[in-house]
Amino acid sequence: MKSKGTFVSIVIFILMTSGCISERIENQKIDDGGIVINDYQWEDDGELTIVTYDVYGLTDEMLTEFTNQTGYEISLMKLDDAGSILDHLLQHKNVQTADLAIGLDNTYLQTALDNNVLWAHFADVPNISENTLIPYDGPYAVPFDHGYMCLNYDTEIVDGVNYTVPTNLWNLTEDAWNGKVALPSPETSSPGRAFMTATVDYFANDADNQTDWTDWWSAMSDNDAIITTGWSEAYETHYTGGYGEYTEGYVGDAHIVVSYCHSPGVESWYNGNWTKSAALDLPRAAFHQVEYAAAVQGGNLDAASAFIEYLLSEEVNLQMPTENFMYSVLEGTDLPEDSGYRYHSTVPSQPANVSSIEISNNMETWLSDWNKAMVDA
Amino acid sequence: MLEMNLKFPHWFSIVAYMLLILVPLWLALDRLIWVAGYDISSWLDSLGRNYISQGVIEFTILQAFFSTIATLVIGLPIAWQLGRYEWPLQSLIKSILTMPFVMPSIVAAIGFLNIIGREGLDIRSDEGTWFATLIIAHAWFNLSLVIRFCEPVLSTLDPMLEDQIRLLPAGRTSWGRIKNLWAPILLPSVAAAACMTFVFSFTSFALVRWITLGENTLESMMASIGSSAGIDGYMISRNEIILGASLIQFAVLLVSLWLMSWLQQKRQNLLPQASENVAKTANPTGWFVIIPAMVFALLPLVTILISSFRIRETTANGTSYSWGLDGWEYAFTATKSLPSAWDALLNSIGYASLTLIIALPLGWLLAQTIMLIETERPILARILDIATMLPFAVSSVMIGLGVMLGMIRIDAEFFYSFWPTPVIAHVMITTPFVVRIMLPALRSIDPSYEECARTLGVTKWNRFFQIKLPLLRGSILVATIFTLAMSMGEFGASWVVTRNSDWTTLPIMIDSLRSIPYNNSLTAPAASAVSSVLMLIAVTLFTWAEKFRPSRGGGMF
Numbered sequence: 001m002k003s004k005g006t007f008v009s010i011v012i013f014i015l016m017t018s019g020c021i022s023e024r025i026e027n028q029k030i031d032d033g034g035i036v037i038n039d040y041q042w043e044d045d046g047e048l049t050i051v052t053y054d055v056y057g058l059t060d061e062m063l064t065e066f067t068n069q070t071g072y073e074i075s076l077m078k079l080d081d082a083g084s085i086l087d088h089l090l091q092h093k094n095v096q097t098a099d100l101a102i103g104l105d106n107t108y109l110q111t112a113l114d115n116n117v118l119w120a121h122f123a124d125v126p127n128i129s130e131n132t133l134i135p136y137d138g139p140y141a142v143p144f145d146h147g148y149m150c151l152n153y154d155t156e157i158v159d160g161v162n163y164t165v166p167t168n169l170w171n172l173t174e175d176a177w178n179g180k181v182a183l184p185s186p187e188t189s190s191p192g193r194a195f196m197t198a199t200v201d202y203f204a205n206d207a208d209n210q211t212d213w214t215d216w217w218s219a220m221s222d223n224d225a226i227i228t229t230g231w232s233e234a235y236e237t238h239y240t241g242g243y244g245e246y247t248e249g250y251v252g253d254a255h256i257v258v259s260y261c262h263s264p265g266v267e268s269w270y271n272g273n274w275t276k277s278a279a280l281d282l283p284r285a286a287f288h289q290v291e292y293a294a295a296v297q298g299g300n301l302d303a304a305s306a307f308i309e310y311l312l313s314e315e316v317n318l319q320m321p322t323e324n325f326m327y328s329v330l331e332g333t334d335l336p337e338d339s340g341y342r343y344h345s346t347v348p349s350q351p352a353n354v355s356s357i358e359i360s361n362n363m364e365t366w367l368s369d370w371n372k373a374m375v376d377a
Numbered sequence: 378m379l380e381m382n383l384k385f386p387h388w389f390s391i392v393a394y395m396l397l398i399l400v401p402l403w404l405a406l407d408r409l410i411w412v413a414g415y416d417i418s419s420w421l422d423s424l425g426r427n428y429i430s431q432g433v434i435e436f437t438i439l440q441a442f443f444s445t446i447a448t449l450v451i452g453l454p455i456a457w458q459l460g461r462y463e464w465p466l467q468s469l470i471k472s473i474l475t476m477p478f479v480m481p482s483i484v485a486a487i488g489f490l491n492i493i494g495r496e497g498l499d500i501r502s503d504e505g506t507w508f509a510t511l512i513i514a515h516a517w518f519n520l521s522l523v524i525r526f527c528e529p530v531l532s533t534l535d536p537m538l539e540d541q542i543r544l545l546p547a548g549r550t551s552w553g554r555i556k557n558l559w560a561p562i563l564l565p566s567v568a569a570a571a572c573m574t575f576v577f578s579f580t581s582f583a584l585v586r587w588i589t590l591g592e593n594t595l596e597s598m599m600a601s602i603g604s605s606a607g608i609d610g611y612m613i614s615r616n617e618i619i620l621g622a623s624l625i626q627f628a629v630l631l632v633s634l635w636l637m638s639w640l641q642q643k644r645q646n647l648l649p650q651a652s653e654n655v656a657k658t659a660n661p662t663g664w665f666v667i668i669p670a671m672v673f674a675l676l677p678l679v680t681i682l683i684s685s686f687r688i689r690e691t692t693a694n695g696t697s698y699s700w701g702l703d704g705w706e707y708a709f710t711a712t713k714s715l716p717s718a719w720d721a722l723l724n725s726i727g728y729a730s731l732t733l734i735i736a737l738p739l740g741w742l743l744a745q746t747i748m749l750i751e752t753e754r755p756i757l758a759r760i761l762d763i764a765t766m767l768p769f770a771v772s773s774v775m776i777g778l779g780v781m782l783g784m785i786r787i788d789a790e791f792f793y794s795f796w797p798t799p800v801i802a803h804v805m806i807t808t809p810f811v812v813r814i815m816l817p818a819l820r821s822i823d824p825s826y827e828e829c830a831r832t833l834g835v836t837k838w839n840r841f842f843q844i845k846l847p848l849l850r851g852s853i854l855v856a857t858i859f860t861l862a863m864s865m866g867e868f869g870a871s872w873v874v875t876r877n878s879d880w881t882t883l884p885i886m887i888d889s890l891r892s893i894p895y896n897n898s899l900t901a902p903a904a905s906a907v908s909s910v911l912m913l914i915a916v917t918l919f920t921w922a923e924k925f926r927p928s929r930g931g932g933m934f
Binding site: 054058060063064074075076077078079080083084087088090091092095096097111115185187188226227228229232233236237243246247248249250251252253270364368370371372374375376 | 425426427428429431490494495501502504590591601602604605607608611612613614689691696712713714715785789790793876877878879889892893894896900901
């Protein structure tokens with residue numbers, strides 16, 4: 001019996017102790033540009049670990065091409081969504097688990113900046129459109145795609161006869177829309193956060209001074225709005241106007257959903273210039289979402305910068321609309337006109353105007369207010 | 378006396394186990410409290426203050442309650458038929474009906490999604506059916522508990538007892554016999570099965586995650602917000618929610634387990650009424666129970682295999698299906714964003730083997746320790762007994778969070794580059810099962826064998842290898858197979874721990890595949906393909922275990 005005990009003790013000892021012996025090649029670089037990166041230390045081990053979520057644009061071909069061009073071996077750490085990326089970065093601050101984060105958006109970026117989990121990159125990225133640099137224009141993150149969040153509706157059901165096209169967000173709190181609106185939760189989804197942020201601006205600027213955005217959410221909660229964990233559950237499972245109806249697990253009980261203003265364009269592009277989905281262009285109810293690539297503090301900055309450069313190259317970034325279903329961030333680009341992609345996409349006339357700083361300063365308060373509004377009184 | 382019986386290995390097993398269980402949980406709690414503040418009432422209040430946790434306790438209790446009822450309603454008639462009558466291929470029938478219990482929960486989820494899906498009953502689009510589906514899936518899963526607990530009592534009861542009661546006034550009617558004979562004899566077993574079913578349904582994660590969208594159990598809710606737990610000054614309410622939820626979960630489960638342990642003891646006292654000379658008769662009408670039951674047990678598994686070959690094609694003309702191996706090919710091909718099912722399979726096998734190497738000796742030693750102190754210090758033995766069941770009460774997601782937050786605290790870089798890290802969680806989860814299987818087996822060994830051998834001068838080692846080991850062989854094999862099956866199918870803790878790493882396991886891969894947006898038509902068949910692999914492994918292990926299961930009193934599982 002004794003030998004068994006000893007054996008267990010050895011195994012547990014191995015498990016419990018941390019015998020990490022890793023050699024760290026210290027690397028120092030002084031940028032010749034404006035930012036001095038003199039206190040960064042990293043090891044260029046020829047590998048690049050990217051922490052990301054299901055970003056379609058990161059195809060195998062595209063990643064392999066990068067390895068062929070630069071020699072860096074890539075591994076992906078795929079998390080659930082943009083929020084999980086931020087969680088991961090905060091959770092593993094000062095612990096090197098990844099070199100590059102792809103997919104933080106402008107509702108999360110500022111928190112990452114405030115917590116110093118990112119490093120300034122030294123990629124050469126010219127030619128990024130002004131519009132996408134409005135939320136953030138600095139060395140710690142580079143936009144790689146963008147798009148607007150909008151409500152989308154099913155034109156076959158919201159046809160002016162059965163349902164009237166909403167002209168105001170309050171319309172959605174009416175009886176007719178009871179249980180027919182799918183909204184991703186701002187707590188667990190970045191489109192949800194983006195849309196909630198838009199509602200803050202929408203109701204701060206409407207004619208009505210008696211009510212604010214939390215009253216609308218309360219009313220939506222009372223009107224049995226479908227709150228989902230993430231975008232795909234809202235769009236694929238609940239929305240009647242999209243490709244969800246062909247797929248497994250489809251429920252189809254919502255005729256209006258939070259998605260991108262160009263989602264109908266994507267539908268059309270897939271279906272050979274046909275879609276029954278349309279974006280609803282209400283002033284200040286759309287949110288300009290910009291997604292970023294950012295070097296992770298303590299990671300391989302050489303590899304991260306090289307990848308950022310590659311991601312922003314024309315070769316890769318011009319493919320964003322068809323590979324990633326988002327707009328390219330390069331100056332002077334637009335969605336392709338094939339199969340009604342651009343025709344069915346809407347550029348909102350007046351998106352919500354909320355700065356990244358405002359978002360960062362208020363997000364936790366907004367989320368807690370949102371929770372108060374949503375729970376039953 | 379105590380000092381004489383307990384030797385170093387026993388003390389060591391207790392200390393090692395306590396460290397293994399308590400260190401990660403203590404580190405996690407410490408971290409959560411550091412962020413949330415030590416204010417228990419605020420933790421509990423937070424559950425009602427936040428949208429994500431609102432109504433979760435109610436839903437968790439409600440579904441666990443109905444799942445328990447449904448399991449008993451479906452399970453008792455089956456146990457009765459199996460126990461009271463003679464069936465051709467009895468052991469095969471019993472194996473089929475008890476197999477669902479070793480099926481990983483994610484496999485059950487995929488199976489039931491297939492049954493209610495578009496190509497099945499096509500009721501998925503009606504949200505009103507989700508709750509019932511969840512309840513039935515839980516009943517499917519826990520059916521074997523009712524059969525395993527009640528069937529031995531029924532099948533080995535001395536027939537004299539029933540004959541005698543028929544002669545008494547109280548036993549003239551069948552209701553009288555139920556009231557005065559069957560109910561008192563079966564009650565502890567039924568209650569024990571109900572307790573266990575309640576515990577498993579209460580902590581359900583994979584099934585809730587996939588079947589009742591928009592509803593959470595405490596377990597699935599903690600999993601979904603766990604990734605932002607333990608970060609200084611960030612999302613403080615989530616830390617409160619996790620603390621509040623785990624406190625409630627812990628209290629409810631602890632009470633259930635205490636009840637369970639008490640019932641088990643009562644149950645054991647009843648079993649000696651068993652007789653070996655039971656002659657059972659055939660019961661043709663019983664097939665109306667047995668056949669539907671077997672269909673019920675097998676259906677989810679059959680649909681998994683079928684759906685792994687069914688490929689959806691959507692064109693402008695609508696949706697059609699064809700048959701092919703594309704789903705399998707997709708699952709078994711590595712891409713940059715998704716490892717191949719081969720990698721997942723190798724990881725799963727590796728983790729299961731390592732888990733076994735640690736959990737089996739550890740659980741065995743703990744069981745032996747409990748047995749050794751049982752007569753001298755019954756209260757201490759009971760405390761240790763309960764302590765070994767603690768991981769049941771803590772639940773796998775909490776264990777996962779413990780390991781994740783614990784390893785970040787100790788040395789994150791080391792743990793993230795250390796492939797066996799998930800084994801820590803698997804050992805925590807499987808050791809209690811080993812204890813539960815080994816304890817009755819150890820108790821059943823007549824101590825006089827050991828004494829005789831000692832008197833005859835047989836050495837310690839020879840006593841172990843020539844007497845004890847052969848006597849325990851069956852239970853050791855059952856524990857081995859069970860540990861392997863549990864580890865291979867483990868979902869909750871792995872979901873939390875491996876998400877931040879490269880090491881995917883088969884259950885996690887099924888979940889990831891199924892999470893890929895469905896415009897990829899291979900998502901569903903590929904998830905079914907990996908589920909088929911996991912299912913076949915579970916069936917093989919289970920069939921193997923059935924061969925070695927001690928005929929009676931072989932523990933709970």
